[in-house]
Amino acid sequence: MEGYEKLEKARERIIETIAQNIHLYGLVPSAGRQYGMMFFQNEPLTLDDMTEKLGMSKTSMSTSVRALSDLKLVERAWKKGVRKDLYKVSDDWYQSFIDLFSIKWRRSVTLHLVAIKKSLAELEQLLADPTTSEELQEEVQIDIEKLKYIKNYYEWLERLVDVFEDQKIFDLVPIMNDSDNNLKD
Amino acid sequence: MEGYEKLEKARERIIETIAQNIHLYGLVPSAGRQYGMMFFQNEPLTLDDMTEKLGMSKTSMSTSVRALSDLKLVERAWKKGVRKDLYKVSDDWYQSFIDLFSIKWRRSVTLHLVAIKKSLAELEQLLADPTTSEELQEEVQIDIEKLKYIKNYYEWLERLVDVFEDQKIFDLVPIMNDSDNNLKD
């Protein structure tokens, strides 16, 4: 096998692994392939570059690069003289992981807490209502306990997201470079 | 509005929020609804119970309860005299979150590390090969640096999963119950 072929094969293996695991980011394999391809390019790419490299429509490239951008997996780049939009993969993967948390889980936590607080308030009121039968009161009381439990859980999750966001997680799980090796020069 | 109706509405809000966020677990809304419904039942349910409660086919209930079980969000239960399989939601949500990590991310990390090590070995070999042109050598060297970087990243992620799995995460982000409140009695 020829040298460039070997290089290409080594890259393809990584790209395909990314594609098959990107569902953890809520993205589909083709977006992962796009990300993986960009990872091995040493220059930012335009939508037309991606269309050519991946053999997919420009519309697809546009929508999936936006999905990747929303999760901060890729970012806009600039190069003088180039009018087209340019994109490159964010080179701090630790930060990308943290961003996933911030963006996806934070949002989920917030939605849950809003719902829980609202339902909890309604149930407390129902419990206090003198027209509520004793039988219903018991059921309501059980639900209130359940909601208090999951409220605590989501508050914990919120603090967990905080810990990622403010980088404290690196105190507990430090970054260790087995060689002095870093993409960011 | 009648009391039981109010209770039902308060529950529905929570169930629907779960359904809309369960994609973070890689599951579809209907599985989330199933989980949410089970959460408010104080007894384990059979597949037929679920069919009735959700108005969906037994086959669906079977496949989605299996998906929920695989992520350890629900578990088998037993009740004497009941021949049918019984399921209940796992009542430790903190553990469920940890299990998500263990199951989904651990697997992903492993797959990535296997691929990276393989590609890295191939590229090191290519670099050492005297028939490799200088131009190709340079490209290979760049890729090796990239792969070393992401190898470090996935090893970090692996340690992160460890920290969840062995509960050390609770040292950094402790569980705080604002009242002394716990589902597990």
Place this chain on the structure above:
DNA sequence: TAGTTTGTACAGTAAAAACTGTATAAAAAA
């Protein structure tokens, strides 16, 4: 043993999501 009951495999259908091509708006160049 035969007769039920129960869970799931499988094939088919319905619904949803991914992807494409065209049309168009916004921005840049002339």
Place this chain on the structure above:
DNA sequence: TTTTTTATACAGTTTTTACTGTACAAACTA
């Protein structure tokens, strides 16, 4: 200004995924 370039909105198509009903195997009952 008009012309050209670029990204994306949108409608239509293809592909994938979710869901259903039937059929059957395994487990239980009598």
